[in-house]
Every structure is written in structure tokens, then in C-alpha cells.
Amino acid sequence: MTSLDDLPLRNDLRGQRPYGAPQLRVPVALNVNENTHPIPEAVAHDIVAAVARAILTVNRYPDREFTTLRESLAGYLGHGLTADNIWAANGSNEVLQQILQAFGGPGRTLLGFVPTYSMYPILAAGTVTGWIAAERDADYEISPATAAEQVRSNAPDVVFLCSPNNPTGTPLSLETIESVYDATDAMVVVDEAYAEFAPDGTPSALTLLPGRERLIVSRTMSKAFAFAGVRLGYLAADPAVTDALRLVRLPYHLSALTQGAATAALAHADEMLAMVDDIRQQRDRLVIELKRLGYVPHRTASNFVLFGGVDDPKAVFEALLAEGILVRDPGIENHLRVSVGTKPETTAFLDALERLGTPQTGRPGPNRLEP
Incomplete structure (x- = not known):
């Protein structure tokens, strides 16, 4: 064999x-x-009904721009975001992969603060992007000074900040995110896969988006929405970022079934959360x-x-x-x-x-x- x-x-x-x-x-x-x-059972019935309606359309390709889903995601996130600010893919891993396809690649580097999500170096390898493992402070924290120094000294093309961090659970302050953004010309990605579990009143990196065209905030429906098997990740960013990702996405990458299920779940966000x-x-x-x-x-x-x-x-x-x-x-x-x-x-x-x-x-x- x-x-x-x-x-x-x-x-x-x-x-x-x-x-x-x-x-x-x-x-x-x-x-x-x-x-x-x-x-919740009542929500599940609505999602099943949405998928059933989508099944009747699968002889045709789905909406390539997944417009209804992007509008629903923007409404869920708030912060004045519109569909133009939103992108989605099959899980946040694919979202991150597309970011590296657009802004990483041969001769470019991705920096992350280890220990962190183990997929980051794997995504870097798959997109032929160099991986830089930056150091954290004690107890897995990252201060604004540490973050800025590591970014300046390594000069990456893309920075991934996991907030809160996986596998340590460590929260990340907005001040640290701002210090990274100000210290580099790189694309700065804040991976907020677990954001909904933070204490009430915890500010999201979404509040930092206005005026920061190189900042991206990635989210997922896998965790708080109990939608891991559906595979729906998304991001919020300047509309120019979503235009960049259109250059690397596969045609019709989100199925009609995924779009229907996710849109139905978002209509029940309060119950899902x-x-x-x-x-x-x-x-x-x-x-x-x-x-x-x-x-x-x-x-x-x-x-x-x-x-x-x-x-x-x-x-x-x-x-x-x-x-x-x-x-x-x-x-x-x-x-x-x-x-x-x-x-x-x-x-x-x-x-x-x-x-x-x-x-x-x-x-x-x-x-x-x-x-």
C-alpha cells in the first residue's frame, strides 16, 4: 500500500x-x-423548516453573496455594522484560512502569542505563510507593552490575537489590541470565538473597528450558539477586507442549507444564547x-x-x-x-x-x- x-x-x-x-x-x-x-426544541423546529425550504432550491447554486445571512449577522453583532462589513465561511477556521490566503502566503509571516490555538500554525503551513511564535507574560497574559514590543521586533504581515485565548482562557484587553494595531502595518485579527462567554459588560474588539481598516474581528456560531456541526464562522471588518476575501473564496462556498440553518438560528438569538x-x-x-x-x-x-x-x-x-x-x-x-x-x-x-x-x-x- x-x-x-x-x-x-x-x-x-x-x-x-x-x-x-x-x-x-x-x-x-x-x-x-x-x-x-x-x-431548544422550538428553535430546532424552525431551523428544520428553514433547511426544508432550502432543500427545494438546491438544484440551483446558492446565493454566492449570502446576503440574507450577512444582514442577519450584522444585526446580531450590532455596533452599527452592515452586511458590507460581514464575511462568513464554513467555520471560523475557513475564515482564518481565507484571511491568510489574501494577506499571507509565500514570503509573508503570521505572528501569534503561544500557547494559543493550535490551528494557527497549521493554517500558516497550509497557506505557505511563515509562523512566528511570540511570547506571553506570566500566567499567559499579554500586556500592551509586551504585545507591541513583540510585534515591532518581528514585523509580521498578519497578527492573530485569540480573545479569550485558547487553550488558556485568558482574556485580552482592548488596550493590548490597540497597542498591537498601532505598532504595525500588518493585518490584525482578533479571534473572538468565545466572546459570548465573557462576563457581562466585557467590551468586544468590535468597538475598535471604526477607523481601523486593518482590524478584523472573527467570530463563530459553533460555541455559544451550539452550532458546531453546522460549520459557520464569520468576521466583521472594513468592507475592503470582504472585497479582498472574495478574491480567494471558492465559488458558492456556503451551501444553501448552511445559509438557511444559520439565518434561522440568528432569528432566535436570545433563545439560543x-x-x-x-x-x-x-x-x-x-x-x-x-x-x-x-x-x-x-x-x-x-x-x-x-x-x-x-x-x-x-x-x-x-x-x-x-x-x-x-x-x-x-x-x-x-x-x-x-x-x-x-x-x-x-x-x-x-x-x-x-x-x-x-x-x-x-x-x-x-x-x-x-x-
């Missing part, structure tokens, strides 16, 4: 590994930051309980918690898996990451972790109170 080494693969892709988290069937899957809450408060509550519970068990959870504004103090991450990962609970080993020494689940899922994870014993003593921790 032919192996990968037998094929005329691009030299720069040899030895690379594809993105991948374990896809295992377990009772409690908390490893890929999905929204584990189901879509009603589960966010419960997710925040369980996230805060995880932080409190992980501390009590002797672990070191990091500051997070997302739907997951990175926690340190894990003496043997592989052993803990396997022990949890043996109990039907799947978490994520992010490759950070002495750390694991757990997505926020429903209350029963969160309880199952905490109960299993408690049975393993506290990291300092190996003995069961004290009984905890249910929220």
Missing part, C-alpha cells in the same frame, strides 16, 4: 501532523470546547472546585478551564477516560483542559477527579457542596 512518503507531497508539509483531538464515544465528552447544551448563563455558572463552579481539590485553574473568560498542578497529565487523562470522561491534554506541562458541560456532566467530571485524589496527597478531597 502506498504511504504518504511515496507521494510527491510539498516539502514543507512533510513531517507535519494534521489537527486532531481524540474522537471517542464516551458518556461525557469535554475535550473540544463544544456547547454540550442541546438547541439563553444557555450561556448556565455555562458561565458551571465554569465558575469548575474554577472553585478545582482550587479546592488542589489544582491551579487559570483565569478564564471562555467555556473551558485550563488547570495546572497535574503531576502526570497522561495518567490523569487515562484515568478519567476509563470512567467515560474525555478531557484535553493541551501539551502544556502539568496541565489539562476541561470544557464546561451541563451541570450533570460537570458533576461527573468533578466526582471522577475527586476519586483520583488531590494532587498533593493522593488522598480523597473533602466533600463539596452542590451549587
Whole structure:
């Protein structure tokens, strides 16, 4: 049988590994930051009806400009945005890929602050864009001074800022974003995939868009909207940016079914986002309980918690898996990451972790109170 080494693969892709988290069937899957809450039934019926209507049109190509969807996304985001400011694709990964196709490429570089979303260097490799791994401050923070210095010294063509950061959950201040923008002539992309999980009143980078034609804010419906299986990511930017992305997008890249489902979901935004408060509550519970068990959870504004103090991450990962609970080993020494689940899922994870014993003593921790 032919192996990968037998094929005329691009030299720069040899030895690379594809993105991948374990896809295992377990009772409690908390490893890929999905929204584990189901879509409300009444909303699901409306989405199904929208998809059914779209099915009747699939003998024709879909609206290449996905105008209705862009108008709906602009209405959801607010901030005075219009359809001209909006772009969408099959998940935010494709949005980011198209940005690199337009503004990266051979001889150009992308800078990100590590540890960060593991797809960034993979997208860079796929678009033949050089990857620059910039450093963070202590506890995975990025101050305005650190950000500006790293950008000035590396002179990238594109900067990705993950806000809040994956896999650490670290929030990012608007001051840091502004410092990066002012320190470079590069395209600055703020990846706000988890923005809806931030505390109420947290300002979005969307507020910085006016007058900043090189600033892009990327979002997704995968997380807060519980739409991971639909694959719909989008961005807001100056209309010139969306014009640039039209040069690299594939024809009719958003299917009629995707457009119909996403537009219907946005019409029920309030109901779709009603589960966010419960997710925040369980996230805060995880932080409190992980501390009590002797672990070191990091500051997070997302739907997951990175926690340190894990003496043997592989052993803990396997022990949890043996109990039907799947978490994520992010490759950070002495750390694991757990997505926020429903209350029963969160309880199952905490109960299993408690049975393993506290990291300092190996003995069961004290009984905890249910929220």
C-alpha cells in the first residue's frame, strides 16, 4: 500500500501532523470546547423548516453573496455594522484560512502569542505563510507593552490575537489590541470565538473597528450558539477586507442549507444564547472546585478551564477516560483542559477527579457542596 512518503507531497508539509483531538464515544465528552447544551426544541423546529425550504432550491447554486445571512449577522453583532462589513465561511477556521490566503502566503509571516490555538500554525503551513511564535507574560497574559514590543521586533504581515485565548482562557484587553494595531502595518485579527462567554459588560474588539481598516474581528456560531456541526464562522471588518476575501473564496462556498440553518438560528438569538448563563455558572463552579481539590485553574473568560498542578497529565487523562470522561491534554506541562458541560456532566467530571485524589496527597478531597 502506498504511504504518504511515496507521494510527491510539498516539502514543507512533510513531517507535519494534521489537527486532531481524540474522537471517542464516551458518556461525557469535554475535550473540544463544544456547547454540550442541546438547541431548544422550538428553535430546532424552525431551523428544520428553514433547511426544508432550502432543500427545494438546491438544484440551483446558492446565493454566492449570502446576503440574507450577512444582514442577519450584522444585526446580531450590532455596533452599527452592515452586511458590507460581514464575511462568513464554513467555520471560523475557513475564515482564518481565507484571511491568510489574501494577506499571507509565500514570503509573508503570521505572528501569534503561544500557547494559543493550535490551528494557527497549521493554517500558516497550509497557506505557505511563515509562523512566528511570540511570547506571553506570566500566567499567559499579554500586556500592551509586551504585545507591541513583540510585534515591532518581528514585523509580521498578519497578527492573530485569540480573545479569550485558547487553550488558556485568558482574556485580552482592548488596550493590548490597540497597542498591537498601532505598532504595525500588518493585518490584525482578533479571534473572538468565545466572546459570548465573557462576563457581562466585557467590551468586544468590535468597538475598535471604526477607523481601523486593518482590524478584523472573527467570530463563530459553533460555541455559544451550539452550532458546531453546522460549520459557520464569520468576521466583521472594513468592507475592503470582504472585497479582498472574495478574491480567494471558492465559488458558492456556503451551501444553501448552511445559509438557511444559520439565518434561522440568528432569528432566535436570545433563545439560543439563553444557555450561556448556565455555562458561565458551571465554569465558575469548575474554577472553585478545582482550587479546592488542589489544582491551579487559570483565569478564564471562555467555556473551558485550563488547570495546572497535574503531576502526570497522561495518567490523569487515562484515568478519567476509563470512567467515560474525555478531557484535553493541551501539551502544556502539568496541565489539562476541561470544557464546561451541563451541570450533570460537570458533576461527573468533578466526582471522577475527586476519586483520583488531590494532587498533593493522593488522598480523597473533602466533600463539596452542590451549587
